[in-house]
Amino acid sequence: MDEIKIIEIIKKTLKFSNKNVVKGIDDDCAVIKIDENFYLVATTDMMVKKTHIPSILTPYEIGRRILTANISDIASMGAKPLAFLLSISLSKEEANELFIKELYSGLDEFSKLYNCPVVGGDTNKGDELILSGTALGITDNPIYRRGEVGDDICVTNDLGRVYCALHLYYKLKYKKISYKEFEKLCQKYPKIFEKLKRPVARVKEGLLMNKLINGCCDISDGLGKEITYFKNFEIHTDKIFKLIPEDVVEFCEAFDLNPIKVALNSGEEFELLFTTSKFNKVKNTLKNYSKVHKIGKIIEEGQFIDGEEFHGGGYIHKW
Amino acid sequence: MDEIKIIEIIKKTLKFSNKNVVKGIDDDCAVIKIDENFYLVATTDMMVKKTHIPSILTPYEIGRRILTANISDIASMGAKPLAFLLSISLSKEEANELFIKELYSGLDEFSKLYNCPVVGGDTNKGDELILSGTALGITDNPIYRRGEVGDDICVTNDLGRVYCALHLYYKLKYKKISYKEFEKLCQKYPKIFEKLKRPVARVKEGLLMNKLINGCCDISDGLGKEITYFKNFEIHTDKIFKLIPEDVVEFCEAFDLNPIKVALNSGEEFELLFTTSKFNKVKNTLKNYSKVHKIGKIIEEGQFIDGEEFHGGGYIHKW
Incomplete structure (x- = not known):
């Protein structure tokens, strides 16, 4: 179940x-x-x-x-x-x-x-x-999980740090690393732990772009799961890669992780995933609060990543 | 704690x-x-x-x-x-x-x-x-837990059955009675189990008397605890006794329980406890839905039951 x-x-x-x-x-x-x-x-x-x-x-x-x-x-x-x-x-x-x-x-x-x-x-x-x-x-205008064909699909700020932080946390929990090693790694990757420990909801961003976007959801179970709510889309790994901060890329190299998979599966990021035909306006409106990145487009039919069929990701409870 | x-x-x-x-x-x-x-x-x-x-x-x-x-x-x-x-x-x-x-x-x-x-x-x-x-x-008019000095304190319908049902349930749980005996008692006191298993919230009553009452709360932790929210009151055991249905009185006799204590401590009854200066109007307005009983009055100062200081009752979580 x-x-x-x-x-x-x-x-x-x-x-x-x-x-x-x-x-x-x-x-x-x-x-x-x-x-x-x-x-x-x-x-x-x-x-x-x-x-x-x-x-x-x-x-x-x-x-x-x-x-x-x-x-x-x-x-x-x-x-x-x-x-x-x-x-x-x-x-x-x-x-x-x-x-x-x-x-x-x-x-x-x-x-x-x-x-x-x-x-x-x-x-x-x-x-x-x-x-x-x-x-x-x-x-006065609730935004749902949807998009118009041709809309850009965008994400605020960055993705991946929460996944990395939990990766280390589980290594500690299952005794693959000592507490001392864990503490050292916390110091080496401070922003990774910051995002796990002190996430912030993008309230101002949602309010500011309310009239500029067609659809939105937050990234709580991972981009790979949330993106499927938009039903028909194509996304691109080179664009997703631009969402991944440098410390996450470094971390992935050090721990032999695929950074794209990390970005797709990183949950509780609380970034906004949204669709818009007014990307530049959104970007300008949010400029004092959050960066925005295009990762793909809403299309007529199908779910694709780099032209191949998309198979999802993200977190699902299992009993 | x-x-x-x-x-x-x-x-x-x-x-x-x-x-x-x-x-x-x-x-x-x-x-x-x-x-x-x-x-x-x-x-x-x-x-x-x-x-x-x-x-x-x-x-x-x-x-x-x-x-x-x-x-x-x-x-x-x-x-x-x-x-x-x-x-x-x-x-x-x-x-x-x-x-x-x-x-x-x-x-x-x-x-x-x-x-x-x-x-x-x-x-x-x-x-x-x-x-x-x-x-x-x-x-348009939220009703709080309060009353005016001189208000009647009233309760809808009856109290005590949930306490009795749980009394038997705990006897079963802690193996003081067999499941067979428990089932027999369920048949003997059907209304007692009905109130535990199928309680109903008094929504219509609350709406109908909204403009006729000064204060209200629901009885979820027991009358003995809820009444103290009214701060200053006198209540009377002979009036509380009229709230207790006959099957509860019988049950109390059979199981050597004090019916007044039962009425004061019976939680999750979901009856309404309210204060009003218009008792007759309330009674008339609710006549097709619920009975109402006076149990005492809001006074200037103090908490009394039959003229003696009131020491409370009801359910409080403890760790």
Whole structure:
């Protein structure tokens, strides 16, 4: 059983809807129409300690991360954050003042950054740390996962660092390297760990380019999975290569990794993947915030990489 | 460490807010002002298998229950349900088609009942079943946990059955009774199990009495805990006794329980506890839906039961 099959069963089973629902479970956020020019967008994102939270993250970083993961979905709709709610299940290990203070300090700091107050929550006792966030946002023009034929497909900033950071983290976890070696590598590749530990959702970018783009999603499960939401596309490895920062290229050489595969499979990057016919305008509008790179185009039919059929990538939960 | 202390730490740590937030984490729902006569209310409620989900509940009942627990908070604000999101963490045990279909069928059935479509979610892999729901609602007049001096304090329908059902469930779980005896008792006290297995949120009641009441909360952790949100009150055991249905009285006699304690400590009842100066109007307005009972009054100062100081009750998580 995998995540995709489970979501299919869920979609088939949930039959009830009503006229308020513009978009259900098929996009980064649900979209609820409040009136003609006013839409509420809502998303929920859960982090399970064993599956999602590398033990090298501090409680402070965990707090920022759960908020960022949710806000990134709001950003990808081109919407403005409105409010955040967090339910938490704590095991005995985390049910102490220090852990809670640090976690919620991280949350508080980033809620200010995103102008998205934490307005509610629920506290529970469980066997492992689980955080479940819900972010709400508002917009007059929700942006979906789509594109027009001929649109450029673009990505903000860069991809690959999170994959590299996790690569090292798993080497440490499965004792392929010592903690001392791990620490040395952290110092050698500081930006790689920065992106894992302190990701930022591209809220300003989403808002600024709202009227200039045709479609958008955030890169949380890896470009290789997210790109398939656009259905028909051609992308090019030489262009993807321009998304990969130099330290990632160096890292890939040192650890014998394919940098293109790294870029396609690097999840929780929280960069925006979008489609537009106004690339230069977008580039100019975002120039003080983020770089933008073209990686391909929306086409009539098919999914291609360098002219060959595209076979995907990215992360899918399996049981 | 207990839940109350944790919530205190969280409230102290979360400093950021903005002008949209009318109510933060101090009520059944957060309240966000959209415009003069339009408020969004939002709540999140998590169920952890070991802590919250008796194994006698079917997946279908679990699905209905997580929705009802969340919608009950919307009802207590006097608001109209708008949409629901569900994040879920599945262990290997639950990651199968039958379980998922049943769970989401229960959810779908009740989302129709409450006119509250399920619009989003997140699916994860974990060590135990955890469901985290978020319900959104709208209202022109959010009702808080409060009352005016002199207000009647009232409760809808009845209290006590859930406590009794769990009392038997724990006898079964800790092998004080056999499964056969348990089944016999289920047949002897059918309404007791009905209330545990198929609770309903009082949405219509909340909406109908919105303009007639001064304060409201739902009874999810037990009357003994919820009543303290009203700060200053006197309640009377003879009046509380009228809330207790006959089968609960019988059950208490058979199992040597104090029915008043049962009524004060019975959680997840999802009845509404409210304050009003218009008791007769409320009673008349709800007559086709729910009974209402007075149990006491809001006073100037202090918390009393039968003239004695009140020492609380209800459920609090402890680590």
